[in-house]
Amino acid sequence: MSYGLMKKTTATVAAILCATASFANPYEKFEGTTLVVSWPALAHFSAAEALVDEFTEETGIEVEIDALQYLKLRDRQILEMSKPEGEYDVVSWVVMWKGEYVSKGLLTPLSQFFTSGSLVDPQYDIDDVAGAYLQNGGVVGGKKGYMPGVSGALYGIPFGAETSILAYRKDIFEEQGIEVPTTYDELAAVMTKLHDAGIPALTSRGKTGHQVTAGWLLHLAPLGGKIFDDEWNPVVNSPEAVKAAEFMRHVAKTGPVGIETFGFGEAAAAFLQGDAAMHLDTLKIAAMSRNPSLSKIDGKVGYALHPVGTRCGSETGGFAMGIPANAPNREAAFLFIQYLTNKAGDQRMVELGGDPVRISTLQNNTEGFDDYPIVAEQLPCADPDWRPLIPEWNEINIDVLGQALTQVITTDDPIQPIMDKANEELRAIMEREGYYTWATYRAAQ
């Protein structure tokens, strides 16, 4: 008898037993199980390790964590989840990957657990989880296959998710008599004013490749731009997209020296070391500025909503957790996810220095966390479609936009032709990958 078959038999026997016996607590029948969890080696997740220990103590379920550098995470997870019998019970993915995971049939839909009365805690209250996070990280479907919508289904719960907010130096703003900007026009004016006063204004990612694109994308949605229209036609040369590029050039000209070389780490460091007056990117900057080993500006930082252009729109990103289709212990895995993301767990994450995902947690912790009310207010604006989550995204992101935007911020060349050229290249990629098959077909009809 194969090991797999034996395991299945045991599971069947256990299921039969469950049907007849009742347990003192929902965790009892999984006592002694060992869960294997794959997640990234990032601050939020190392903070969660204490919570994982508490989980084991309370439930008797052992947890083994396989923490990997996040760029290596995807290959490892796909490898593991493609096997007939996987090692991982829980995987944590970057929101971009969910479409690929689901289309390859690698994940378990969570609906089957939410219908099980013995597993789901009635007080879990999934509606309390920030909608943008849940949609962006956990729901797969919609008309583009990676979007929320009526055709979507839930595959994951956000954990370590994020959006963008504006962080600024209260002391500098006060000294210069500057009002906190609420719109992009105000923001641009503030940047000019700070720069004229000899103060580097807004820090930003700007290194060639996905970094500079990420910097631009932050401004694209609020200024009303998009990468594609609904027919997969690229529109990165639209007036809105060009305006976002112009704004990036303004950022580079008025910001700290060296933006052209900044990745996320360098951009954040410039703000945390006091070399920039503003940071408009992930909310994680708040936790970082409270960390004395990273920050020289603790206590001087104010938070505000991501400024609005033609609409409000902030980034959504970070991670969500789910269960592989080939996970050995799927039910215990659900209990684990539920424990980490229920109200108590979310509260513990705040205490441990992580980032919450629930609206209630944000609302209950305003003391000492200036950023939480802002995040709670920001979340309804978070745009799940702020970048297309399609397999071609890497090439578009790095090879096309990453190059074009570098030219935008390192030269004084006119911007419209740069973006026109990028748009053409983008269309060629989509053409190559067959996205216009339907349009061609319809045109021929």
Place this chain on the structure above:
Amino acid sequence: MPDAAEEIVPVAARRPWDLSMLGPYFFILPAVAVMLAGLVYPVIQAFYLSFYDWKIGTDFDDAPYVGLRHFIRMIGDEDVGESIWVTLKFGFWTISIEMLLGVSLALLLEKPIRGASVFRTIFILPLMVSPVVVGLIWRYLFDARIGWINYYLGQIGIEPQVWLGDADLAFFAIVFTDIWQWTPFIFIIVIAGLQALPSEVLEASKIDGANWWQHILYVKLPMIRSILLIALLMRLIDVFRALEVMYILTGGGPGRATELLSLHIYNRAFDTQQLGYASAISVLLIVIVFFLSYGILKMGNPLKEKADI
């Protein structure tokens, strides 16, 4: 006896077969096996991959066969052309400056003057540093915001420069870093070559009336010609292999200003995840390196030449 035809036993044209003749093959077998596994197999594999459109993370069985499509795409790919141009420019500046500096320093420091050995030891330190660390060191030195270079330029009243964010400055930075790391290599093999020169020949040239400059130009340099060629060849191959330093220092940016061909291949393979296309470009790289090496070896095969004294 009535002419019983005398049977002529022919002497075997060659030594009859015997197991011991396999001896030499047996002994080189491990070396050949290692070479096949480590050298030939990856090259063949790259060649094979270049006919498929394999995206990283997907099953290779699902990768469609695309024939020569990658190669056709490559011919019209401006980015590939640009990275080849960057590589050639990089190779030209680094190698010519490294050769000039390395050879000059070797000629100057060849004599056992006071402090020369200390200087030599310090000077070859960059060679012992791993390229990744070299990349990190210089990335921080060149950093626009916190780097020493800008700090000291600031001290003498020069505006801070975005060394790694401006196309020309970043190109200068990678050339400078490469010179910093590899001039010692030229220095060390040239000085070894100079010290191995027969002293009597050098004395003969002094007696023949060569001045310092003629002595170097007509006697010393021609005599270490094969060493110079080997150094040139190795550096040239290195230029096409160089990856780690540029990867860390600039990542190929800004734009593609410092994206050498090898880094371009890396980015195509792992950033934009087009393994098949990246393999096709590496086939091109192999062809380029092959012809360059062939050309240099044609100039006078240093590996074939024996010491001729």
Place this chain on the structure above:
Amino acid sequence: MSGVQLVDVTKFYGTVNVIPPLNLSFDEGEFVVIVGPSGCGKSTTLRMIAGLEPVTSGMIRIAGKDVTWARPKERDIAMVFQSYALYPHMDVAGNMSFALRLAGTSKEEVARRVRAAAEMLELTEYLERKPKDLSGGQRQRVAMGRAIVRDAYCFLFDEPLSNLDAKLRSTMRTELAILHKRLDRTMVYVTHDQIEAMTMADRIVIMEQGHVQQVGTPREVYNNPRNLFVAGFIGSPSMNFLDAELQDDELRVTGQGFDLPLPPRLHEAAQGHGARQVIVGLRPEHFAARHAGGGTEASFLAPVDLDVKVAEYIGSSQFLAADIGGRQVSAAIEVGPDSAPLTSGTYLFDTNRVYLFDKTTGDAIA
């Protein structure tokens, strides 16, 4: 004063004195050979003349000019090295013409002189070859050719024949001697081989440990060696040395197994010599068989008993390793090519050829 002079020249390596004050003077056009065992300072002396080795003190003069601190190229010298020191990357013509080209000599003149030298050295057909494609003897001649085209005032040779085989070496010796006659230039030649010295030199300088032991024509140093060192160094095979005692009449010298009358030329010196204990020197080639020459025993031939251990046949003579009174000596006996191997017995020694040396100083008693 022309020629080459070394005046009170010394050389120290650090604190080690390799050349004590040295005084030598060579005439213009003279072929001088400096000979001595390895480490005697002969090469250093030559290199100081060439300017390859700076002197510590003293003065060097070439053609009447003080060149003590002049660079090699300012000394009007040419030099041939032991390893030939050819430029491996130049062909024969290039090697020979290098100095001329550096000096800016006209192309026609260079070609003419190279051709002349090549003809003299029979190198004409090799002019386009590289040194690695030449035999040892040919390379040697190229090295000579390189010196010849210079037409320098003084030629210096640093053991130029020691890398050649015995046959080639003797050919080259002859060629060198002819060359010297033809060029009529001052030549200073360093070797450890006394045969080269004897065959080629106008004058020989014998050095040991930096000191000049004797300067003289080959005849002088062979016939009148000034001390034990010179006597032992010059002549092949080497002179035999035996402890001996001067008899009271000071006309005979005796030792274990021999009793030899002194030749008239030594009588006076022996009488003037205080000590009785001396060393007697006998060259192997001055022994003879008892009936050699078929004549009667001349009065200057004294009998000596040799206890022969080995007799080596070398054609017209035999070479004996023998004992006299228990002391090993060698003797070369001319007996003709058909003679039987020589055995122990009484042989003769030419007493005109007896040398005496002071036992303590090693100086010749003469």
